[in-house]
Amino acid sequence: MTDQNEPQLTRIQQKNRERILEGALTAFSANGFRGATIDQIAEAAGLSKPNVLYYFGSKDEIHKTLLTALLDMWLAPMLAIDPRGDPLDEVLDYVSAKLRLSRDFPRESRLFAYEILQGAPHLNEILGGRLRMLVDETVAILAAWIDEGRLAQVEPHHLIFSIWALTQHYADFEVQVRAVLGPGHDPFAEAELYLENLFRRMLQV
Amino acid sequence: MTDQNEPQLTRIQQKNRERILEGALTAFSANGFRGATIDQIAEAAGLSKPNVLYYFGSKDEIHKTLLTALLDMWLAPMLAIDPRGDPLDEVLDYVSAKLRLSRDFPRESRLFAYEILQGAPHLNEILGGRLRMLVDETVAILAAWIDEGRLAQVEPHHLIFSIWALTQHYADFEVQVRAVLGPGHDPFAEAELYLENLFRRMLQV
DNA sequence: TGAAATGCTGACCGAACGGTCAGGATCAGG
DNA sequence: CCTGATCCTGACCGTTCGGTCAGCATTTCA
Known part of the structure; x- marks a missing residue:
């Protein structure tokens, strides 16, 4: 098949x-x-x-094909979160995987950023449909962990948003990040350390 | 004068x-x-x-005028950080002010987002010039606080990036946030609580 | 090997776009 | 009220862009 x-x-x-x-x-x-x-x-x-x-x-068809073809790659790391794993490890792995996507596939990240900025004309039904369901499942996992006291009390939806925001920022705003840091920096390597620290501190009970 | x-x-x-x-x-x-x-x-x-x-x-002149006119408003909250204030309060106030900008001026936020995504053709010299100097000053303040043990050990540049990323996300990706949350949510009110919690946990010594 | 399917291109089209210009309308102030 | 400066517009221009099409080239496969 x-x-x-x-x-x-x-x-x-x-x-x-x-x-x-x-x-x-x-x-x-x-x-x-x-x-x-x-x-x-x-x-x-x-x-x-x-x-x-x-x-x-048409130009539109190319764009649409690209977006839908890339969605799976983009969402894969979230699906990899294992409800039976260690909560903190699972989240940190997700953050790390998402940051790697930003580093290795910045074009894909920017493509999505443009699309969402535009108001998501091509992805609207997916955002409120498949994506929302996928997020809801992940939220359920996170909520359970929090209930069990294995993760600090944070709002799971916004935890996910913050992971997206923080990791994609390094791809989408790379120009700004590099300009502000100046030469002699490796933004992604530094971000890896910083973000692990951030989420560890925030999520540890 | x-x-x-x-x-x-x-x-x-x-x-x-x-x-x-x-x-x-x-x-x-x-x-x-x-x-x-x-x-x-x-x-x-x-x-x-x-x-x-x-x-x-020209169209270009309108765009350039807009960008430069808006920069000051956008950077003002960072200038308001008071080296003599309470470190945690100062940072949380900055986060809160930046989030309010996203809520009240989403168009401005998106304008900048487009510009940076594009590679900042109009802002390039500002990013590496005035903005970088401004950030460096703020970094110095933060570093001093960290040295004095009044703030947790985090990399100050990336602390600033994370504030930008997290607050602007709610303006730039508002469509996605609303679609994922579904109806009956107030993204900005929830974000205010979530982000205060996040930065408090991360920065408290 | 030949014919049908597939692949490819130069030339072209109409619409949209950024920008110009001559000249008329309106306003300020003496 | 007059006059010069400011303000405004319809008509127009050259370019770019998405997309089409007739017809030639190449590949496929019986």
């Missing part, structure tokens, strides 16, 4: 669609949806503009 | 420039620089497009 949603793509289709999405990720994350042009995407992908539109019907 | 940088504006100039900046703030914060059009700005300001360009030479 392999995934047959997109009925078999040819070798060329597979390669070129991938190239386009890769180029589009660079373009969209650098300039936002309206700021990026199909020509930019085409050049980054090494294809002609009409050829890009041969594989994806 | 009144501020005479802009040699006296007429009554009409003053009113219309203000209208344009107000309309531009709405347009830019909703769609980003490239996403906003001069026509949109003109309509929001209740003026014709050529008239907008009569007061500001």
Whole structure:
């Protein structure tokens, strides 16, 4: 039972669609949806503009495809939280994993940031649907831990928000972070230490 | 010695420039620089497009004027940190003030977010210049407090980043926050409690 | 090997956009 | 009331952009 949603793509289709999405990720994350042009995407992908539109019907479709394809990667670390694990370790692992995503996939982070800033025109139903359900499950786990006295009393929704905010900040506002720190700093390495300290202090009972 | 940088504006100039900046703030914060059009700005300001360009030479000039005019408001709470005050109170007051800015001026917050995401093309020299100096001063205050044992040992730069990240998140990602929380929540009121708790736990010695 | 399917492109289109300009309306103040 | 400065606009311009299309090239597979 392999995934047959997109009925078999040819070798060329597979390669070129991938190239386009890769180029589009660079373009969209650098300039936002309206700021990026199909020509930019085409050049980054090494294809002609009409050829890009041969594989994806419109600029919008490329954008939508990118966003939905990336959502899973973005949400995966939250799913990895194990209700049977040690509460503090689980949260700290989540923070660490999310920070690594920011470090290794800043373009993806910025893509989402643009989308949410814009008012999430493409993700609106997902935010209030799948994402909200996923968060609710995680909130339930956290609430149980707190009830059992294994985690300090904090509001679980906002705990999650704070993890998102703090980790994504280092990708989305990287320019600012680097400018303020000046040269000779490794923002992500420092953030790792700082955030572990922060959440440890806040969540230890 | 009144501020005479802009040699006296007429009554009409003053009113219309203000209208344009107000309309531009709405347009830019909703769609980003490239996403906003001069026509949109003109309509929001209740003026014709050529008239907008009569007061500001270009779209870019409007944007730049907005950004620099807003910077002071945005940085003011950090300047209000008093080295002679109680360390924890001072930090918590700063957090609270910054969160109020997010609540009351979300458009301004989003405007900056777009600018930084873009790579800060208009603010680059400010980020590494005035902002960095301002942060360095605040860092010095925080470091002194930490040295004196009046604040827990945390890296001051990243403390400031975390305040920015956590407070701005509620303005910039408001759509996501509301979607995940669902109806019947007051994100900012909850955030106030949560963040005070967070920073109190983290910073108390 | 040949023909059908797939892949690709140059040229082009219409709309949107930033910006200009000539000239008319309005206002300030002597 | 007159005049010069300020204010405002319709019409227009060149460019950019998303998207189309006719037709040629290449690949696939029987």
